[in-house]
Amino acid sequence: MWQLFLKGGPVMYPLALMSVLTVAVIIEKLFSLRRPKVIQGEIVSCIESIRTPADIPLAMKICERFDTPFANIIRSGLAEANKPIFIVRQAMEDTGRREVKRLERYMVVLETAAASGPLMGLLGTVIGMIQVFSVISVSGVGQAGMLSGGIAQALITTVFGLIIAVPALIIFNFLDARIEGMVIRIDEYSHMLLKRLAAMREGSDVELAEFEFRKQ
Numbered sequence: 001m002w003q004l005f006l007k008g009g010p011v012m013y014p015l016a017l018m019s020v021l022t023v024a025v026i027i028e029k030l031f032s033l034r035r036p037k038v039i040q041g042e043i044v045s046c047i048e049s050i051r052t053p054a055d056i057p058l059a060m061k062i063c064e065r066f067d068t069p070f071a072n073i074i075r076s077g078l079a080e081a082n083k084p085i086f087i088v089r090q091a092m093e094d095t096g097r098r099e100v101k102r103l104e105r106y107m108v109v110l111e112t113a114a115a116s117g118p119l120m121g122l123l124g125t126v127i128g129m130i131q132v133f134s135v136i137s138v139s140g141v142g143q144a145g146m147l148s149g150g151i152a153q154a155l156i157t158t159v160f161g162l163i164i165a166v167p168a169l170i171i172f173n174f175l176d177a178r179i180e181g182m183v184i185r186i187d188e189y190s191h192m193l194l195k196r197l198a199a200m201r202e203g204s205d206v207e208l209a210e211f212e213f214r215k216q
Helices: 002-007 012-032 041-049 055-064 069-079 085-103 107-139 144-215
Strands: none
Touching: 002 144, 012 107, 012 144, 041 055, 041 069, 041 144, 055 069, 069 085, 069 144, 085 144, 107 144
């Protein structure tokens, strides 16, 4: 295998580095994008159980236990719970734009590998063919042994470039779809929180009106 690597020429070194980075990113994203790691059930339960202002501090404490995009978005909304609903929504949207970047972290590595892998393989092919034609210009076409080195380099770099690019593209699309699905779920829970806060305020207004009526 090492001899095959050496036959690929200098382009094999950046291809090897890219392959290591690609594998590392794939492992990290498959682990970090598991649903329980992104959307915590405890926070979802807190959102569903919010009925009165007394429930807000407990929900805040539970969100503070996690440093995840979902927890930070919900916590930003709870922190503004005593303000008008449009301010709560704005706070969560502002936080959401920042936190979504965390979900997409390192995805650019996979995208780059998928796009540049074949190009680097093509570069190795071009370098190999230049070597072939250099040999032909000096020794003619009869020296098969001398030509084989450049041809081998051209083929090896092309193969390695595709070996990196094809899995990177497939897994990038898979992970991108997973991120999009999780963003949609987070958005749904954010709207659920807004509805809970709106219902809680309406209930408080009704209770206050009934109290003032009884006073009269």
